[in-house]
Amino acid sequence: MTAVVRAQGLGKRYGRRRALSECTVDIPAGRVVGLVGPNGAGKTTLLRLAVGQLTPTTGSIEVLGGRPAADAAQLSRVGYVAQSTPVYSGLTVEEHLMLGDRLNPRWDMRIARDRIESAGLDSRQRAGRLSGGQRAQLALALAVAKRPDLLILDEPVSALDPLARREFLSGLMESAADTGASVVVSSHVVGDLERICDYLMILVASRVRLAGDIDELLASHHQLIGPRRDPTTLPGAEVITARHTERQTTLLVRAQRPVDDPAWTVAEIGLEDLVLAYMKADAASLSPMEVLR
Amino acid sequence: MIWLTWRQFRFSALTVFGVLGAVALALAHTGPRLSREYADLRAACGGASCHPEAFEDFFFSHLGVYLGLNALVIAVPAVVGVFWGAPLISREFETGTQDLVWQQSVPRRRWLAVKLGLVGLAAIAAAGLAVAAVSWWSRPFDATTIDGAGRMSPVLFDARGYAVLGRAAFAFALGAAAGLLIRRTVPAMAVTFAVVVAVQIVMPTMVRPHLATPARLETVITANNLNGVEASGPGGTVRGLQAGIGPPGAWILTNETVDSAGRTVDTLPAWVSDCTTPEAPSGEITQQQCLQRLAAAGYRQVVTYHPADRFWPFQAYETAIFGMLSLLLAGFCFLRIRPS
Numbered sequence: 001m002t003a004v005v006r007a008q009g010l011g012k013r014y015g016r017r018r019a020l021s022e023c024t025v026d027i028p029a030g031r032v033v034g035l036v037g038p039n040g041a042g043k044t045t046l047l048r049l050a051v052g053q054l055t056p057t058t059g060s061i062e063v064l065g066g067r068p069a070a071d072a073a074q075l076s077r078v079g080y081v082a083q084s085t086p087v088y089s090g091l092t093v094e095e096h097l098m099l100g101d102r103l104n105p106r107w108d109m110r111i112a113r114d115r116i117e118s119a120g121l122d123s124r125q126r127a128g129r130l131s132g133g134q135r136a137q138l139a140l141a142l143a144v145a146k147r148p149d150l151l152i153l154d155e156p157v158s159a160l161d162p163l164a165r166r167e168f169l170s171g172l173m174e175s176a177a178d179t180g181a182s183v184v185v186s187s188h189v190v191g192d193l194e195r196i197c198d199y200l201m202i203l204v205a206s207r208v209r210l211a212g213d214i215d216e217l218l219a220s221h222h223q224l225i226g227p228r229r230d231p232t233t234l235p236g237a238e239v240i241t242a243r244h245t246e247r248q249t250t251l252l253v254r255a256q257r258p259v260d261d262p263a264w265t266v267a268e269i270g271l272e273d274l275v276l277a278y279m280k281a282d283a284a285s286l287s288p289m290e291v292l293r
Numbered sequence: 294m295i296w297l298t299w300r301q302f303r304f305s306a307l308t309v310f311g312v313l314g315a316v317a318l319a320l321a322h323t324g325p326r327l328s329r330e331y332a333d334l335r336a337a338c339g340g341a342s343c344h345p346e347a348f349e350d351f352f353f354s355h356l357g358v359y360l361g362l363n364a365l366v367i368a369v370p371a372v373v374g375v376f377w378g379a380p381l382i383s384r385e386f387e388t389g390t391q392d393l394v395w396q397q398s399v400p401r402r403r404w405l406a407v408k409l410g411l412v413g414l415a416a417i418a419a420a421g422l423a424v425a426a427v428s429w430w431s432r433p434f435d436a437t438t439i440d441g442a443g444r445m446s447p448v449l450f451d452a453r454g455y456a457v458l459g460r461a462a463f464a465f466a467l468g469a470a471a472g473l474l475i476r477r478t479v480p481a482m483a484v485t486f487a488v489v490v491a492v493q494i495v496m497p498t499m500v501r502p503h504l505a506t507p508a509r510l511e512t513v514i515t516a517n518n519l520n521g522v523e524a525s526g527p528g529g530t531v532r533g534l535q536a537g538i539g540p541p542g543a544w545i546l547t548n549e550t551v552d553s554a555g556r557t558v559d560t561l562p563a564w565v566s567d568c569t570t571p572e573a574p575s576g577e578i579t580q581q582q583c584l585q586r587l588a589a590a591g592y593r594q595v596v597t598y599h600p601a602d603r604f605w606p607f608q609a610y611e612t613a614i615f616g617m618l619s620l621l622l623a624g625f626c627f628l629r630i631r632p633s
Contacts, residue, residue: 053392082392086392106398
């Protein structure tokens with residue numbers, strides 16, 4: 001599996017505050033990768049390091065085999081939509097497309113115009129008068145029409161209402177399909193990721209807690225409900241979380257083969273519950289020392 | 294990149310060049326008439342038939358406009374620094390658009406080079422236009438200006454010659470660097486303005502006097518060269534004398550009375566107050582006696598000054614100084630713009 005983003009012991013510190021530490025990830029190529037994690041896990045820092053808006057304090061990061069933002073060629077291969085979906089409020093939509101055209105060697109005006117049209121944007125309108133959803137669509141059009149090999153989006157829909165969010169994500173999916181670019185999109189709304197991503201990566205406290213094909217992840221995780229039992233170990237399965245009431249125990253386990261112990265009632269688990277379980281498990285398993293660090 | 298720079302800059306460019314262009318047109322319209330008036334005046338006075346104060350009247354009748362135009366030239370560097378330089382980079386940070394523009398296929402340093410280069414050239418051009426138009430229009434007044442207010446004087450020096458161009462480049466680069474450092478437009482503008490004003494004060498008071506060794510002139514005080522007596526309080530101590538010596542158009546740095554040992558005096562004897570130019574002709578004898586006594590006691594007047602012909606060398610020095618500072622500030626921007 002080739003990696004579009006490969007980080008080794010990557011760390012970023014602002015003064016004494018660590019935004020990211022000891023991060024080691026391999027983000028696979030040719031996928032639509034969802035990056036989830038609690039606030040402060042380092043998602044934005046990781047993505048900004050990947051697009052070269054930041055430089056690492058420690059460790060290294062390689063994107064498409066090169067140093068992020070090293071030169072014009074590297075810049076042209078990566079499309080980026082920042083969290084705030086910035087556009088120039090004084091420029092019209094059309095002028096943004098001209099900007100993209102003049103500043104990118106691989107720019108495809110047809111892709112840009114198609115995106116603007118299907119998003120229903122008026123190309124004569126000033127970007128400052130666009131709604132949040134329209135602005136995000138314009139920012140996406142700019143990133144996509146560069147025809148990048150890798151498209152990185154940092155919580156692009158976090159500020160959008162549900163309708164605009166849906167429109168943006170479908171626009172993203174169309175573009176990704178059209179250009180064949182690898183996509184990395186971070187979000188804390190798992191439902192959004194579930195619709196568009198085929199690969200999921202959970203980042204907790206700078207570490208990749210879980211990564212894999214979403215279908216495989218869902219197939220290998222099960223929720224077990226049965227009579228109360230301690231300690232909570234199970235042969236052939238890894239227990240992620242355990243919840244007890246007076247008479248009953250609920251487990252989330254990861255197992256390659258189905259659990260066939262008749263004592264348990266086995267249920268499938270949704271992606272959202274899976275993500276939450278991993279985040280919770282990590283919060284619980286971190287020792288006080290680690291939390292302080 | 295050039296297109297984007299122009300697109301983002303055109304409004305502020307047109308504003309400044311619009312104002313300067315309008316002023317230049319007005320000057321082009323009124324300038325020839327003033328030149329003719331001045332030529333007529335000279336022709337008349339050549340025949341010795343003119344009023345003794347004709348030149349002064351001519352000068353003072355246009356004083357307001359003259360001072361206003363000089364102020365305009367002095368203001369141009371501050372304006373381009375504050376309104377073109379400071380927002381150049383800080384506005385991108387403020388609106389978050391650095392995340393957009395620095396992700397296009399143009400490395401940051403090339404982006405910066407085009408921005409600094411084009412807008413910087415415009416800043417220099419604006420200063421050039423202002424100083425050329427105002428200098429041309431002001432020729433009759435520069436020629437008739439009162440003593441001590443010539444182009445070597447601290448204020449007029451800043452409104453003439455090509456050093457204004459260097460000052461504009463410096464102010465612009467300073468604004469850009471402040472914006473890159475502070476990342477917020479209004480504070481960057483405020484800092485730029487404060488520093489430009491500070492430099493405007495420091496340059497003529499602390500730097501320019503030392504650009505060359507001042508010339509020195511020592512002479513006996515006579516009724517012809519005595520301008521005034523400095524005294525503190527009515528009938529109080531005489532602090533020193535002011536003498537009108539030194540070549541015309543020179544920038545007088547010091548004008549002091551020294552005693553027979555060559556020391557600068559703080560206090561002169563009380564009888565020196567008799568040396569003041571008398572109001573009635575009857576007092577002339579008293580003044581003569583006083584001045585003779587002053588000369589006999591060994592008191593002399595010393596002035597240090599920069600003669601008028603140092604104007605262009607000093608312009609060159611200051612342009613070089615501001616040019617160096619501009620390059621340093623631009624270099625700082627190139628280092629600093631790297632991702633942190």
